[in-house]
Amino acid sequence: MKLIDRPKYGPLFRFGDYHVYKALSVLSDGRRKGRKQVADRIGVGEGSMRTILDHLREEGLVDIKQTGIKISKKGQEFIGQFPxxxxxxxxxxxxxxxxxxxxxxxxxxxxxxxxxxxxxxxxxxxxxxxxxxxxxxxxxxxxxxxxxxxxxxxxxxxxxxxxxxxxxxxxxxxxxxxxxxxxxxxxxxxxxxx
The missing domain is CATH 3.30.1360.30 (GAD-like domain)
Structure with a gap:
C-alpha cells in the first residue's frame, strides 16, 4: 500500500510510507502537537514533516492550526484500518x-x-x-x-x-x-x- 506517491517533478522525498504512517500513529492519541515535536518522534527534518503534513491535510486526515496538529476523525478511521x-x-x-x-x-x-x-x-x-x-x-x-x-x-x-x-x-x-x-x-x- 502506498501512502504517498513519488513526486513527478523535482527532487525525491527524503521520507517514505513508514514516516507517513508513523506521523498518523504519533498523532493518534488525539492531542495537539507541534510540527517539530512530530518530526523528532518520526525521525525526519522539519521540511519533510511539512510536506507530510500538507499531504495529510489535503487528504483530510489531520487538522492543522496555529496551536498545533491534531488527527481528524477521518484520520483516526484511516489509521484504524491498518491490520x-x-x-x-x-x-x-x-x-x-x-x-x-x-x-x-x-x-x-x-x-x-x-x-x-x-x-x-x-x-x-x-x-x-x-x-x-x-x-x-x-x-x-x-x-x-x-x-x-x-x-x-x-x-x-x-x-x-x-x-x-x-x-x-x-x-x-x-x-x-x-x-x-x-x-x-x-x-x-x-x-x-x-
Whole structure:
C-alpha cells in the first residue's frame, strides 16, 4: 500500500510510507502537537514533516492550526484500518541486530514467498535485516519450512505472548543497531504487504 506517491517533478522525498504512517500513529492519541515535536518522534527534518503534513491535510486526515496538529476523525478511521500491531521484541537468536521490532500483519500469509522480499524491503528502509514468520495452523514457521515452535520454543512463546495470532497472520521482525531503524524496516516491509 502506498501512502504517498513519488513526486513527478523535482527532487525525491527524503521520507517514505513508514514516516507517513508513523506521523498518523504519533498523532493518534488525539492531542495537539507541534510540527517539530512530530518530526523528532518520526525521525525526519522539519521540511519533510511539512510536506507530510500538507499531504495529510489535503487528504483530510489531520487538522492543522496555529496551536498545533491534531488527527481528524477521518484520520483516526484511516489509521484504524491498518491490520498492524507493533512491539519491541528481544529475539537475539533469530535476528541480526541489537534491537528488534516485531510487526503483525493480519491475514497476509498468502503474500509471503521466501521471506527475502520482506528482508529486502527492511534493508531498503535502513534496517540491518528482517525475519518473516508465518502462522500456519497452530505453528509458527520461518519460510520455507523452519518450525519455530520446535526449534526455538522460547522465541515462539514470546511472540505468542505479544500477539493475538490467527492462521494466516505474518510477523515481520526488523532488526538494527538502532531501535527506530528496526521499527522503520519492519513497518516498511509490513506496509509493502498491504
Amino acid at each position: 498492524l500491531q507493533v512491539y519491541v521484541l528481544d529475539a537475539p537468536d533469530i535476528t541480526l541486530g541489537q534491537c528488534s521490532v516485531a510487526v503483525q500483519v493480519k491475514g497476509a500469509a498468502s503474500r509471503i514467498g521466501s521471506g527475502m522480499e520482506q528482508r529486502d524491503q527492511a534493508i531498503k528502509a535502513g534496517a540491518d535485516g528482517a525475519t518473516t514468520i508465518v502462522v500456519k495452523g497452530e505453528k509458527l514457521t520461518v519460510p520455507v519450512d523452519y518450525d519455530l515452535d520446535t526449534d526455538r520454543p522460547e522465541i515462539a512463546g514470546a511472540i505468542r505472548r505479544l500477539f493475538d495470532l490467527t492462521d494466516g497472520d505474518v510477523i515481520i521482525i526488523g532488526t538494527s543497531a538502532d531501535l527506530q531503524q528496526a521499527e522503520e524496516g519492519a513497518l516498511a516491509a509490513a506496509l509493502a504487504l498491504l
